[in-house]
Amino acid sequence: MWLELWLQSTTQLLLGLACLKFSMQANSSLQAVHILILSSWRSGSSFVGQLFSQHPSVFYLMEPAWHVWVTMYQNSAKVLHMAVRDLVRSVFLCDMSVFDAYMPWKRNLSDLFQWAVSRALCSAPACDSFQRTDITSEMACKTLCGRYPFSKVEEACKTYSHIVIKEVRFFDLKVLYPLLTDPSLNLKIIHLVRDPRAVVKSREQSVKALARDNGIVLSTNGTKVEDSKYKVMQEICRSHVQIYETATLKPPGFLKDRYLMIRFEDLVRDPLSEISEMYKFADLSLTPTLKSWIYNITHGQGPGKKKEAFKITSRDAVNVSQAWRNVLSFQKIKKVQEVCKGAINMLGYQLVDSEKEQRDLSLDLVLPRRQNQFSWSSFNPKN
Numbered sequence: 001m002w003l004e005l006w007l008q009s010t011t012q013l014l015l016g017l018a019c020l021k022f023s024m025q026a027n028s029s030l031q032a033v034h035i036l037i038l039s040s041w042r043s044g045s046s047f048v049g050q051l052f053s054q055h056p057s058v059f060y061l062m063e064p065a066w067h068v069w070v071t072m073y074q075n076s077a078k079v080l081h082m083a084v085r086d087l088v089r090s091v092f093l094c095d096m097s098v099f100d101a102y103m104p105w106k107r108n109l110s111d112l113f114q115w116a117v118s119r120a121l122c123s124a125p126a127c128d129s130f131q132r133t134d135i136t137s138e139m140a141c142k143t144l145c146g147r148y149p150f151s152k153v154e155e156a157c158k159t160y161s162h163i164v165i166k167e168v169r170f171f172d173l174k175v176l177y178p179l180l181t182d183p184s185l186n187l188k189i190i191h192l193v194r195d196p197r198a199v200v201k202s203r204e205q206s207v208k209a210l211a212r213d214n215g216i217v218l219s220t221n222g223t224k225v226e227d228s229k230y231k232v233m234q235e236i237c238r239s240h241v242q243i244y245e246t247a248t249l250k251p252p253g254f255l256k257d258r259y260l261m262i263r264f265e266d267l268v269r270d271p272l273s274e275i276s277e278m279y280k281f282a283d284l285s286l287t288p289t290l291k292s293w294i295y296n297i298t299h300g301q302g303p304g305k306k307k308e309a310f311k312i313t314s315r316d317a318v319n320v321s322q323a324w325r326n327v328l329s330f331q332k333i334k335k336v337q338e339v340c341k342g343a344i345n346m347l348g349y350q351l352v353d354s355e356k357e358q359r360d361l362s363l364d365l366v367l368p369r370r371q372n373q374f375s376w377s378s379f380n381p382k383n
């Protein structure tokens with residue numbers, strides 16, 4: 001009798017615990033992981049975004065704060081920090097009403113900036129043309145999924161365990177502290193950096209496209225500017241130093257296991273190892289389809305291999321990541337090194353002192369990450 005009662009109540013307790021666990025899992029907002037890919041223009045962040053976007057557990061948006069900057073273009077990046085942060089927080093919580101302030105009242109899913117690069121907006125429940133486990137392409141998605149109502153964005157978001165946002169519009173890690181300590185969020189930050197000299201080369205290929213954003217970075221009250229004197233570059237480099245230093249030198253407790261720095265060059269040289277590290281950090285696992293896709297894109301195989309902007313092949317990509325050494329003049333390199341010296345040193349790149357060094361590709365300017373960064377071991381998410 002006594003034993004039976006005890007067994008009964010234990011069973012009930014266990015059942016109760018199981019139910020509780022189930023209901024907690026069922027509540028996706030409780031369990032969701034929020035990943036912010038924090039980067040700057042032309043640093044490989046579209047590629048990294050795709051690595052997450054194509055994962056069947058991930059709801060991904062690329063640059064949602066583009067809408068904030070476009071709407072309030074006469075303000076400075078610093079002034080817009082709070083509005084950008086507020087938008088990012090709402091998107092993490094799948095509250096898309098935040099776009100009311102920045103978009104027309106009558107709108108479609110396709111009014112969202114770069115919506116078609118998000119696999120989640122190209123598959124169910126946002127669009128019926130693709131499965132969640134499909135690898136989607138921007139082109140195919142644009143043709144098939146553009147006319148769905150905007151409400152699909154929120155509906156889809158709520159069905160995912162991982163919300164991932166890529167942003168280039170934060171210049172200060174402290175701006176994100178309120179999100180890191182927000183109990184309704186589970187925020188992890190992937191800080192993606194790239195050799196500033198390679199960034200400059202890439203920015204030169206899209207001068208016009210960057211002019212408005214440059215004005216906001218330099219606070220020109222809406223005037224577009226070309227970054228001919230590398231003032232924007234200087235600001236970008238300063239922000240990478242600030243973010244990296246803040247996260248690694250004396251990080252506040254709430255940053256523990258929530259910050260991961262990734263260099264684009266490492267990703268290009270050893271994609272699988274870096275991707276595995278990012279996935280592990282994000283609590284995601286590689287599916288067989290993703291493995292095949294990643295193999296394909298890093299080996300130049302599969303459909304649409306020449307078209308996709310994020311496509312890298314190991315050999316090509318290593319070359320591309322070094323292209324600045326052949327393309328830029330030593331005069332330019334010297335200027336960039338002047339304004340970005342701190343970032344180049346801190347992120348583990350080597351300065352060149354002469355044109356000879358610049359052109360000599362046998363000289364590796366990317367130092368091994370873990371050896372170079374003295375504070376890394378104390379802040380490695382693997383520990």
Ligand SMILES: *[C@@H]1O[C@H](CO)[C@@H](O)[C@H](O)[C@H]1NC(C)=O
Pocket residue numbers: 027028029030
């Ligand atoms: C479940 O999520 C909703 C938001 O989707 C939230 O309002 C509610 O409080 C959560 N339930 C629990 C038990 O936390």
Ligand SMILES: *[C@@H]1O[C@H](CO)[C@@H](O)[C@H](O)[C@H]1NC(C)=O
Pocket residue numbers: 107108110111147148
């Ligand atoms: C939104 O989709 C509707 C049809 O579903 C279409 O009539 C309308 O033109 C679209 N609007 C935009 C801005 O694309």
Ligand SMILES: *[C@@H]1O[C@H](CO)[C@@H](O)[C@H](O)[C@H]1NC(C)=O
Pocket residue numbers: 074221222
């Ligand atoms: C910014 O530009 C607008 C017009 O485009 C002007 O009315 C305003 O006075 C300017 N603000 C400053 C601080 O210069």
Ligand SMILES: *[C@@H]1O[C@H](CO)[C@@H](O)[C@H](O)[C@H]1NC(C)=O
Pocket residue numbers: 135289290292293296301302303
């Ligand atoms: C990878 O490429 C092969 C060969 O082109 C193709 O059969 C396969 O479907 C591709 N995998 C993915 C996931 O795209």
Ligand SMILES: *[C@@H]1O[C@H](CO)[C@@H](O)[C@H](O)[C@H]1NC(C)=O
Pocket residue numbers: 315316319361
């Ligand atoms: C990469 O660069 C090296 C040295 O400049 C060159 O010899 C090689 O052909 C390039 N490889 C590719 C795939 O472009």
